[in-house]
Amino acid sequence: MTAPSLTRRHxxxxxxxxxxxILHILDTADAMKEVLAREVPRVPALRGRTVVTAFYEASxxxxxxxxxxxxxxxxxCVNLNVALSSTTKGESLLNxxxxxxxxxxxxxxxxxxxxxAPYLVARYLNICMINAGxxxxxxxTQALLDLYTMRERLGRVERLKVAIIGxxxxxxVARSNLWGLAALGAQVALCGPATLLPRGxxxxxxxxxxxxxxxxEALEGAxxxxxxxxxxxxxxxxxxPSLRExxxxxxxxxxxxARAHPRALVLHPxxxxxxxxxxxxxxxxxxxAIESQVTNGVAVRMALLYLYGHGEVSDVRAP
Amino acid sequence: xxAPPEGRGLLIRGGRLCDPARGRDEVADLYLSDxxxxxxxAPAGTPVLEVGGLLISPGFIDLxxxxxxxxxxxxxxxxxxxxxxxxxxxxxxxxxxxTEPPTDSRAAVEFILRRAATHGAIRVLPIxxxxxxxxxxxxxxxxxxxxxxxxxxxxxxxxxxxSRLMRQAMEYSRAFGLPVIDHCQDPALSQGGVVNxxxxxxxxxxxxxxxxxxxxxxxxxxxLAELTGACLHLAxxxxxxxxxxxxxxKALGLPVTAEVTPHHLxxxxxxxxxxxxxxxxxxxxxxxxxxxxxxxxxxxxxxERDRQALLAxxxxxxxxxxxxDHAPHTLVDKECEFDDAAFGISGLETAAGVxxxxxxxxxxxxxxxxxALTAGPARLLGRxxxxxLRAGAAADLVLIDPRAEWAVEPAQxxxxxxxxxxxxxxxxxKVLATIYGGHIAYLDPALEMKGAPLA
Numbered sequence: 001m002t003a004p005s006l007t008r009r010h011x012x013x014x015x016x017x018x019x020x021x022i023l024h025i026l027d028t029a030d031a032m033k034e035v036l037a038r039e040v041p042r043v044p045a046l047r048g049r050t051v052v053t054a055f056y057e058a059s060x061x062x063x064x065x066x067x068x069x070x071x072x073x074x075x076x077c078v079n080l081n082v083a084l085s086s087t088t089k090g091e092s093l094l095n096x097x098x099x100x101x102x103x104x105x106x107x108x109x110x111x112x113x114x115x116x117a118p119y120l121v122a123r124y125l126n127i128c129m130i131n132a133g134x135x136x137x138x139x140x141t142q143a144l145l146d147l148y149t150m151r152e153r154l155g156r157v158e159r160l161k162v163a164i165i166g167x168x169x170x171x172x173v174a175r176s177n178l179w180g181l182a183a184l185g186a187q188v189a190l191c192g193p194a195t196l197l198p199r200g201x202x203x204x205x206x207x208x209x210x211x212x213x214x215x216x217e218a219l220e221g222a223x224x225x226x227x228x229x230x231x232x233x234x235x236x237x238x239x240x241p242s243l244r245e246x247x248x249x250x251x252x253x254x255x256x257x258a259r260a261h262p263r264a265l266v267l268h269p270x271x272x273x274x275x276x277x278x279x280x281x282x283x284x285x286x287x288x289a290i291e292s293q294v295t296n297g298v299a300v301r302m303a304l305l306y307l308y309g310h311g312e313v314s315d316v317r318a319p
Numbered sequence: 320x321x322a323p324p325e326g327r328g329l330l331i332r333g334g335r336l337c338d339p340a341r342g343r344d345e346v347a348d349l350y351l352s353d354x355x356x357x358x359x360x361a362p363a364g365t366p367v368l369e370v371g372g373l374l375i376s377p378g379f380i381d382l383x384x385x386x387x388x389x390x391x392x393x394x395x396x397x398x399x400x401x402x403x404x405x406x407x408x409x410x411x412x413x414x415x416x417x418t419e420p421p422t423d424s425r426a427a428v429e430f431i432l433r434r435a436a437t438h439g440a441i442r443v444l445p446i447x448x449x450x451x452x453x454x455x456x457x458x459x460x461x462x463x464x465x466x467x468x469x470x471x472x473x474x475x476x477x478x479x480x481x482s483r484l485m486r487q488a489m490e491y492s493r494a495f496g497l498p499v500i501d502h503c504q505d506p507a508l509s510q511g512g513v514v515n516x517x518x519x520x521x522x523x524x525x526x527x528x529x530x531x532x533x534x535x536x537x538x539x540x541x542x543l544a545e546l547t548g549a550c551l552h553l554a555x556x557x558x559x560x561x562x563x564x565x566x567x568x569k570a571l572g573l574p575v576t577a578e579v580t581p582h583h584l585x586x587x588x589x590x591x592x593x594x595x596x597x598x599x600x601x602x603x604x605x606x607x608x609x610x611x612x613x614x615x616x617x618x619x620x621x622x623e624r625d626r627q628a629l630l631a632x633x634x635x636x637x638x639x640x641x642x643x644d645h646a647p648h649t650l651v652d653k654e655c656e657f658d659d660a661a662f663g664i665s666g667l668e669t670a671a672g673v674x675x676x677x678x679x680x681x682x683x684x685x686x687x688x689x690x691a692l693t694a695g696p697a698r699l700l701g702r703x704x705x706x707x708l709r710a711g712a713a714a715d716l717v718l719i720d721p722r723a724e725w726a727v728e729p730a731q732x733x734x735x736x737x738x739x740x741x742x743x744x745x746x747x748x749k750v751l752a753t754i755y756g757g758h759i760a761y762l763d764p765a766l767e768m769k770g771a772p773l774a
Contacts, residue, residue, distance in 0.1 A: 016604030092655055114656040115524035116610030123607060124654075135658075137524030172524060202521030205602045 008308055010122045010129040013138035014179035022183055026148050028303035029296070035072060036299055045306050046075035052100050054080040055111040055132070056093075061270055061294065062132050062141070066109045069301035075309070078105070093117060094124055101127050107309040110134075115172075128309055136170045141304060142269050143176035145297040147184065149289050150224055152296065153265050157184040161261070163218040164188065165250060166228035166277050167196040173228060173269040175206070182207030191218035192250060195239040215250055222260040226267045227252045227277040243276055253279035257287065265289050328352035330361040333371035334718065339690035340377065340697065340707035349375060351714040354757030358710040370718055376689050377706050378410025378441075378715030378755060380696035382500075382578055383475070383554055383642035384667065386412070386443070389430060390419025395647040395735045397431065398438040400667070403645070403734035405760035407667040408692075408717035408750040411442040411705055412645075415475040416453065423448035423459040428467035441755045442715075444470045444700070449488045449499060453477050458488055465495040470700055473500035475554060476617070478536055480506050485540070489549035498550040498576070498699065503536035503561070504528070504618060513658055515619040519588040522602065523610065525657060528619055530558035537561040541568045544575050552699065553577040555644050557618035559628030565637055576699050578642040579629050581673040582616060582664050582740075584683075587623050590614035590740050597623055612653045612660035614740040616646070630682055633691060639699055641691040643670045647736020665729070665736030673741070675721055675748020685721070714757040718766070723749035 014022070035043055051070040055063050063079065070077035080100065097108060107128045110118055115135030122129045133139040150157050162181055168174045168190045181188050189210040190197060197211055212218050219225065230246060240246050257264065266278075266288045274280050283290060331349040338344070350361040381404065387395035395403075397414075404412045414431065416422030422431065428445050435443035447464035451457045453474045461472060472492055478501060479485040485501075492499050509528035514520045516527025537553060541564055544551035556562065556577050568575040589598045593608030614620060632638045646663025653660050674692075677683045697706025704712050727744045729737035753761040 013605065092651070094654060112656070114658045116657045119605070119607075119610045120654075120656060135524050169521075175524060198521050201517050204518035205522040205598070 010118070010131075011140055011304055011308060012118050012122060012129065012131045014140045014143055014176050014183065017180070017183060019183045019185070022144070022147065022180060025144060025300070025303050025307065026151055028307060029148050029299040032072075032302035032306070033296070033299040035302070036295075041072050042074060043072065044074045046070070046073040046310050049106045049310055050076045050078065050104050051107045051109060051305065051309065052078045052080055052105040053109045053132070054082060054096070054100070056082050056117070057111050057113040057133070059111050059133070061297075062111060065294070065297045066132065066301050068298050069305055072298070072302055073305055075305065093120065097121050097125055097127065101125060107305065130304060130308070133172055135172065136175070137172050138176045139172040139269075140176045141297070141301055142173050143180045144304070145293055145300040146177055146226070146267055146269070147180050148296050148300050149267060149293050150265065152292070153289055154223060157181065157186050160186045160223045161221050162186050162188050162224040162226065163191060163222040163260070164226045164228065165191045165215065165218060165252065166230055167234060168192050168228070169196050169198055170231070170234075171228050177226075178207045178209060189218040189222070191215055193240060193246070196234065215256060216259060219256060219259045222264055224265050224267060225252055225257060225260050226269075228269065229271060230273055230277045232273075247276055251277060251279060252282050254281050254285070257282055263287075267293060270294070328357065328361060328365050330365045330367045331375060331718075332367050332369050334373045334375040336375045336708065337686060337689045338377060338693075338708045339686055340694035341709070344686055349708065349716070351754070351757055354714055356708055356710055356712055356714050372720070373751065374719040374721050375708075376408070376717050376719065377693040377708050378717055378753065379408045379671070379692040380411040380700070380706050381409050381643050381645070381667070382413045382552075382640050382696050382699065384412045384414055384645040385417065385647065385663070386414040387418065387647060388434065393649050393735070394652070396438070397434040397443065398440075399733060399735050400645070400647070401435065401438075401440040401443060402761075403665075403667040403732060405440040405753045405755065406733050406750060407643075407669075408671045408719065408753050409441060409667065410715035410717070410753060410755045410760065411444060413444045413446050413470055413700075415473060416446055416448045417476050421448050421453045422446065422469070423451050423453070423464070425463050425467040428464060428469055432468060440760045441753070444468075446471045446473050446475075446500065448472065449474045449479055450484065455479050455481060455484065458484070458491060461492055461495060465497055469497065471498045471500045471552065473502070473554065475500065475502045478502050478504045478506060482539060482543070486543050486547060489543050489547040489551065493547065493549050496550070496701070498552040500552040500554050501536065501540050502554050503533050503540060505532040505535050508532035508535065512619070513615060514591050515588040515621045517588065517622060518598070519592055523592060530560055530621060530625065533558045533618055534560040534564065537564045541565075541573065541575055544568070544573050545571070548574070550574045551576070555580050555583065555618060555642065556629065556638065557583045557621050557625060559625045562628050562632045562637065565632070569637060576639040577637070578640040579633060579638050580642060580644045581666060581670045582620065583618075584626065584629055584633070584641070585673045585677060586614070586620050586740065587626055588620045590620055610657045611740060612655070612657055613664070613738050613742070615657065615660050615662055616644075616664050617662035634683065634687055638691065640696040641670070641674065641688065642696070643667050645734070647734050648738045649735070650737070653738045663736075663738065664740065665732065665734050665738045668732050668734060669727055669739060669741050669746065671719065671750050672725065672727070672746030672748050675719070676746045678721070679747045714754055716754050717750055718752040719748060720751050721748045723747070723751075723765075725749050
C-alpha cells in the first residue's frame with residue numbers, strides 16, 4: 001500500500017486520491033471506529049487545534065458529524081453560524097476565511113451551495129480546507145464513508161457492482177463516488193430519468209460508467225444499491241412530470257431490490273425522502289446500511305482530520 | 320495625447336503596409352500631414368520614422384466594447400477604456416449601452432460623446448439600446464438615438480426574448496439604416512448557466528449554457544431579418560452551429576453580418592478548469608487553478624470543435640469582424656465564487672497579441688485578421704473613411720512588430736479591468752504605436768527608446 005501523500009493540504013474531491021491513499025484513510029477510520037466504541041470516546045490527537053465548520057448551505061448531519069469527529073480528537077470546534085455572520089453583511093467568502101484564519105482556525109470544514117467555492121479558498125489562503133459539499137460538484141467525505149461502509153459490510157470495493165439511482169446530474173455525492181469507486185476498481189451503473197442523468201458527452205471527463213434509464217438494467221446483479229435524494233424542486237423545474245411517476249419508475253422497493261444481488265447492500269446519502277426514492281421497507285430493512293453510514297461518517301471524518309488537520313504545512317498555493 | 324507632428328508632417332518609411340480595404344499588402348512609405356494621410360510625396364526635411372520590419376495597418380475598429388461609464392466607473396471609464404484601446408491598436412471603438420443609465424436617450428448618447436471628446440484617447444461611437452432601459456418591453460426612441468449619433472442598436476447582455484418585439488425593433492430600425500446587434504442567447508435555455516454545457520460543466524458541477532441556446536436565437540434573428548429586411552449584426556458568435564445559420568443567411572443575400580472575439584478564436588472551455596490547450600481525453604485531478612473566474616465569459620468559451628468552426632468561418636469571409644467584447648471588471652467582481660463572479664474578459668490590450676499569435680501558429684492569415692479589424696467593421700458601420708489608409712482620410716493607423724514576444728501582465732494594463740485568463744501568457748506580435756488623427760495615442764517604450772521622432 002502506498003503511503004498517504006504527506007504534502008496534501010486539502011480534501012477537495014476524491015479525484016486526486018490514489019487507491020493507496022483512500023485505503024489508508026479507510027484503515028485509519030477503522031482505528032477511529034474503535035475509539036468511538038470506547039466508554040470515553042476521545043483521544044488527544046488534535047488537542048490545541050481549532051476546526052471551524054462553515055456551512056453556507058443548510059445541513060445538519062454532515063456538520064454534526066464533523067463536530068463530533070473534531071471533539072473526539074480533542075480539537076476545539078467552532079461552528080460559524082453563517083446565517084448570523086458577516087456574510088449577510090456582504091463580506092466575501094475569502095475575507096471571511098481570512099478572518100477565521102487570523103482568529104486561529106487550523107482547519108476549515110466548508111459546505112457551500114456553489115461548486116468550486118472550496119477551490120477558491122484553497123487557491124488563495126494557506127489553511128487546511130475540507131470540502132463538506134460544494135454545489136453539484138463534490139462531496140468527498142460522503143463518498144469516503146460510502147466506500148468505508150461497502151468495505152466493512154462486503155469485505156472489499158474492488159470489482160463490486162454499484163448502482164447509483166436518481167438525480168445523478170445534480171449530485172455531488174455521485175460525482176465524488178465515481179472517483180472513489182473508480183480508484184478502488186468498482187463497476188458503476190448510473191440510472192435515472194434522462195433529464196436527471198448526465199448527457200453522454202458530459203461524462204467525457206469523468207470515470208467510465210454505464211448509463212441507463214432502465215432500473216432493471218442497473219439493478220441486475222448489483223451488490224450496492226444507492227438511491228439518491230430526489231429534490232422536490234426537480235419536479236417544479238420541469239425535469240420530472242410528477243413525483244408519482246418517479247416513484248413508479250425508480251423507487252427502490254422490496255420487489256425491485258430482489259432483482260439485485262441477494263446480499264446487495266442499500267446505501268443512501270441522506271436525508272431520505274422515504275416513500276419517494278426508497279420505500280420504507282427497504283430503508284429500514286435487513287439489507288439497509290443507512291444507519292451504519294451515519295456512524296461510519298464520524299469515524300471517516302475523524303480519520304481525515306487526523307491525517308490532514310494537524311500537519312505543519314508550508315506549500316502555499318500561489319494566488 | 321502628444322502634439323501632432325506639427326507642420327512638417329511625418330514620413331513613415333519602410334514598413335509593410337497592410338490595407339485590406341484597398342487590397343494592398345506591400346512595403347511602402349506613408350506620409351502624414353495635418354493629421355491626415357497625405358497624397359503627395361513628403362517634402363525634403365520631413366521627419367522620418369524608419370519602421371523596416373514593422374507592420375502598418377489602418378487603426379483597428381472594435382464594434383463591441385464596454386466602457387462602463389456612466390455608472391460603473393470602478394470597472395472602467397471612457398478615459399481608461401480608450402487608453403486601453405489605443406494600447407491595443409484601436410482608433411475606433413463602439414461602446415455598448417449597458418451602462419447606468421443605459422444609452423437609451425439623447426442625453427446619454429451626448430454624455431458619452433462629450434466625455435469621449437474631452438477624455439477619450441481615440442474615437443468612440445456609441446451604440447444605443449433596442450428597448451427602453453434594456454428591459455425588453457418597449458422600443459427605445461431609436462430615431463432620437465440615431466439623430467444623436469448612435470451607430471447601431473443593441474440590448475447586449477440581455478437578448479430580446481420577445482420575438483414580436485424583436486421583429487418590431489428590426490422593422491422600425493430600417494428607417495435609420497442602422498444595424499440591430501443581438502447578443503444571441505435564448506434566456507430560458509441558458510438560464511443559470513455560467514459555462515459551456517458539456518464535459519467541463521459536468522466535471523465541475525456548474526450549470527451549462529448549451530450551444531443550442533445561441534443557435535436558436537441566431538436562427539430566429541435571421542428569420543426576422545428575412546421577414547423585415549433589417550440589417551442584423553450577430554454579436555460574438557461562439558458556436559459552430561451558429562456559423563451554419565450565418566452561412567445560409569449570407570447565401571440568401573440577407574443583410575446579416577457577424578463578429579467573433581479573439582478569446583473565442585483562441586481559447587476553449589478547458590480554461591475554466593485551468594487546462595491550457597486541448598482537453599485531455601480523460602482528466603485526472605482538477606488543477607489548482609480550476610474554477611478560473613477570469614475565463615467566465617458570456618457567451619462562454621466553448622469546445623475545440625466550435626473554435627475550429629469560428630476560425631474556418633473567419634477564413635472563409637463569413638464572419639465580417641473581430642470584436643473584443645472588452646468587459647472590464649474589478650478584482651472583487653472576479654475574486655469570488657464562480658456562480659457569483661461577473662461575466663467578461665478585459666480584451667482590448669491582448670486582442671492584437673492573441674490574433675497575431677494565431678497568425679504565427681498558422682491558424683489565420685495576417686490579411687484575414689487585419690481585414691476583420693479594419694475594412695470589415697468599417698464596411699459594417701458604413702464608414703469608408705475609416706479602416707483604410709486612404710489619401711485625405713484621418714491618419715488613424717497602428718504600427719506593429721509581428722515578431723515581438725511579450726508576456727501578458729494585467730497589472731500593466733491601461734484598462735481598470737485586469738480580468739483576463741491570459742495573465743502570464745506569452746504572445747507573439749505587439750502594438751508599438753497607435754496614431755489617431757495624426758496624434759500619438761499610444762507609443763510603446765521600445766519604440767520611444769529607439770529615438771523615434773514621434774514623441
